[in-house]
Amino acid sequence: MSTIDILVPHEQEGTKAIVRSWLKRIGDAISENDPLVELETDKVTQEVPAPATGTLVEIFLETDAEATPGALLGRLRTGAENGAQPDPAEGSSATFSQLRSEPGTEHKATHRTIGLSPAVRRAVKAHDIDPATIDGTGKGGRITRTDVDRAIAAREATPAPAAAPVTTRPPPTSVEPFPGGVQSIPHDRMRLAIAQNMLASVTAAPHVTAVFECDFSAIIEHRRKRKAAFERDGANLTFTAYFIAACVEAMKVAPTINSRWFDDRLEIYEDINIGIGTALGDKGLIVPVVQRAQDLSLLGIALKLGDLIVRARENKLSGADVRGGTFTISNHGISGSLFASPIIINQPQSAILGVGKTEKRVVVREVEGNDTIQIRPMAYVSLTIDHRVVDGHQTNGWLSRFVEVIENWPI
Numbered sequence: 001m002s003t004i005d006i007l008v009p010h011e012q013e014g015t016k017a018i019v020r021s022w023l024k025r026i027g028d029a030i031s032e033n034d035p036l037v038e039l040e041t042d043k044v045t046q047e048v049p050a051p052a053t054g055t056l057v058e059i060f061l062e063t064d065a066e067a068t069p070g071a072l073l074g075r076l077r078t079g080a081e082n083g084a085q086p087d088p089a090e091g092s093s094a095t096f097s098q099l100r101s102e103p104g105t106e107h108k109a110t111h112r113t114i115g116l117s118p119a120v121r122r123a124v125k126a127h128d129i130d131p132a133t134i135d136g137t138g139k140g141g142r143i144t145r146t147d148v149d150r151a152i153a154a155r156e157a158t159p160a161p162a163a164a165p166v167t168t169r170p171p172p173t174s175v176e177p178f179p180g181g182v183q184s185i186p187h188d189r190m191r192l193a194i195a196q197n198m199l200a201s202v203t204a205a206p207h208v209t210a211v212f213e214c215d216f217s218a219i220i221e222h223r224r225k226r227k228a229a230f231e232r233d234g235a236n237l238t239f240t241a242y243f244i245a246a247c248v249e250a251m252k253v254a255p256t257i258n259s260r261w262f263d264d265r266l267e268i269y270e271d272i273n274i275g276i277g278t279a280l281g282d283k284g285l286i287v288p289v290v291q292r293a294q295d296l297s298l299l300g301i302a303l304k305l306g307d308l309i310v311r312a313r314e315n316k317l318s319g320a321d322v323r324g325g326t327f328t329i330s331n332h333g334i335s336g337s338l339f340a341s342p343i344i345i346n347q348p349q350s351a352i353l354g355v356g357k358t359e360k361r362v363v364v365r366e367v368e369g370n371d372t373i374q375i376r377p378m379a380y381v382s383l384t385i386d387h388r389v390v391d392g393h394q395t396n397g398w399l400s401r402f403v404e405v406i407e408n409w410p411i
Contacts, residue, residue, distance in 0.1 A: 005055065008067040009073045021144070022036070022062075022063065027096060031053050038145060045146055046318060048073065053360060060074055106234070196340055206388060208384065212400070214379050222409050222410050238306075241298055244274050246274075254398040259349075266389060272325075273324045287311070291324060327352070328352045330352060337356060361376060381402065
């Protein structure tokens with residue numbers, strides 16, 4: 001009989017992890033690769049699997065504890081004496097999705113906590129939510145804390161029935177009440193982590209932004225001609241795929257853009273791993289990474305990008321999907337903005353590309369030696385850099401090449 005340590009994965013990439021919830025209790029029999037504990041960062045919620053088959057005998061980091069890479073989460077006991085049985089007081093390990101599927105069990109599940117992790121049990125009790133009404137997205141239909149948060153948000157978004165008016169005297173306060181209705185929303189962990197990272201980035205790095213105009217005529221025409229063929233190959237050809245390909249070419253002009261700043265050194269990378277800022281509605285954003293973009297064709301980029309974006313919006317990204325980024329694209333024009341500055345650099349990267357909304361503008365173009373007035377689909381593209389790393393010369397050289405590639409895309 002021996003014990004095996006359960007450790008926080010080392011690949012947390014510059015962000016703080018928090019223990020969100022334990023999915024098993026001390027004494028539970030565990031199979032190898034069973035999900036044991038949920039960790040949450042500003043980028044992704046991930047499950048830590050069991051490293052072996054055994055019994056959970058110790059928990060060292062409880063819910064809400066900070067989990068640094070390599071930290072000891074708990075221990076498993078392996079060997080012949082692993083036959084520990086779950087506490088009967090907690091019920092069976094059946095999931096609520098299974099209970100709902102059995103005739104006559106709907107009324108029995110109300111307000112019970114069968115098979116739920118401690119954090120989920122606390123959450124449904126605190127918010128008076130019937131777990132049987134929650135669709136679990138975890139392994140085997142298990143209800144996760146994210147599922148509970150989603151149910152809480154959905155309930156709060158539904159207007160409550162109007163109550164009979166009650167005349168009360170407001171309590172004394174030193175703050176003048178705000179006229180009208182006020183909705184108070186506690187910060188969730190993702191929003192707090194994003195806020196901390198944004199503040200740390202602008203505090204540490206002097207942000208400087210350069211702006212160019214870019215004519216999208218060529219890529220619009222290329223996409224029009226190739227979109228159906230890409231769909232037959234299973235790819236959604238978006239403009240972001242062109243931006244990634246153009247970034248790869250621009251890195252050849254100014255390789256220092258593809259770098260990370262550390263206090264004692266600058267690391268310039270051969271692999272170009274491009275993160276794509278992906279909005280998650282009111283929850284914030286996440287940055288899945290297209291790895292080794294320099295080795296991918298336009299089709300390969302489109303396939304990889306499409307897969308990442310879909311899984312990001314379904315909350316199905318793994319830790320590996322958001323690690324290793326060396327450069328980031330913020331396609332903020334999707335939501336309508338023409339220009340944004342500064343776009344906060346994703347530390348410890350050295351730069352971030354911003355792409356604004358495409359709109360038709362009147363421009364002057366020389367045709368056979370004569371100036372002509374034309375209407376073209378134009379967008380502002382910006383490069384925000386860490387001025388500790390690069391200067392205006394490299395910044396403008398990078399943007400010049402990016403614009404050149406986009407505007408001269410072979411049709």
